């Protein structure tokens with residue numbers, strides 16, 4: 001990582017060097033390269049915040065009707081009350097309609113609606129208010145309506161968003177301000193209008209910094225939480241979470257999903273003969289070597305002790321067998337005595353094995369791994385009791 005980018009991460013964002021990963025800068029820019037676990041956790045967080053805020057707005061929006069009725073002339077106050085009631089209904093609907101399901105698309109939809117309701121309210125209220133020249137208390141209350149885009153842009157700061165997402169969500173509020181100026185162009189005072197616009201751009205910039213900083217911390221936390229500290233591959237807990245996500249995808253889209261349960265052979269003897277530290281080193285080296293041989297979309301997890309789980313999304317049984325043949329041909333590395341390190345592997349696939357859920361898929365791969373142990377170790381057992389030869 002370059003000195004300049006490290007300066008940004010450490011000095012500007014306040015993260016420690018170990019908490020920053022390769023490709024994190026790209027992940028702050030756009031959500032395309034986010035790993036599925038980060039995407040799903042972020043989707044949950046975004047939608048929960050959307051629901052929290054729409055709940056809050058559904059209480060606060062109608063309360064202001066009383067102030068309008070006491071301070072603004074009729075029928076303006078009643079027209080604004082009608083608008084407020086419509087907005088309240090929309091907020092209530094938003095609070096109840098969307099349930100977090102880990103899909104980013106749904107979270108974006110929720111955010112778009114949360115921001116669209118006040119933006120429309122702002123435009124329509126502005127149209128109504130532009131027909132009146134209000135002074136005194138009425139003037140002060142009506143001026144309050146012009147603050148809505150500022151509130152919206154500042155509200156962005158509570159969401160962990162990438163820079164591109166920030167821009168997309170800030171744009172409607174900025175456009176609403178421009179449109180309101182266009183609709184009442186003759187009555188508008190240009191310096192005030194452009195001054196307000198400049199202020200909104202500034203607030204949007206500060207919000208973008210707050211959003212991306214939150215996201216950077218979230219990425220660091222997720223990375224720490226999902227990795228196994230010894231080997232650096234995914235932990236058991238994150239393996240379960242990813243299996244849940246991948247299972248939903250396999251069921252919905254019909255895409256294949258292969259799972260390999262890997263148990264190292266005679267690992268205890270490494271510890272017994274060479275010590276626990278040598279055992280740890282062997283596990284670390286194996287994880288690093290395996291990681292290099294796999295595709296970016298493949299997911300290697302440490303299930304526990306000397307057991308690993310390999311998740312192969314969008315991979316059929318024959319394709320998974322090819323992957324394992326390649327891995328076994330290259331070898332799993334060496335034991336401290338120079339002998340080849342071997343493993344017993346159980347392979348199962350979502351559709352071909354007709355499993356009902358991911359625990360069943362895992363149980364099948366685990367059972368096949370035991371079969372491989374019983375049949376003499378250093379082999380792969382997959383569907384139809386097919387045993388891949390020891391020397392692939």
Ligand SMILES: Nc1nc2c(ncn2[C@@H]2O[C@H](COP(=O)(O)OP(=O)(O)OP(=O)(O)O)[C@@H](O)[C@H]2O)c(=O)[nH]1
Nearest residue numbers: 263264265266267268269271276277279280305306
């Ligand atoms: N060094 C080290 N050893 C570990 C770790 N986790 C588990 N082990 C050891 O891995 C060994 C697993 O032993 P067994 O379950 O008997 O399996 P095995 O010796 O590989 O024999 P088979 O699986 O039957 O081929 C135990 O001695 C554990 O203490 C770890 O993080 N580091």
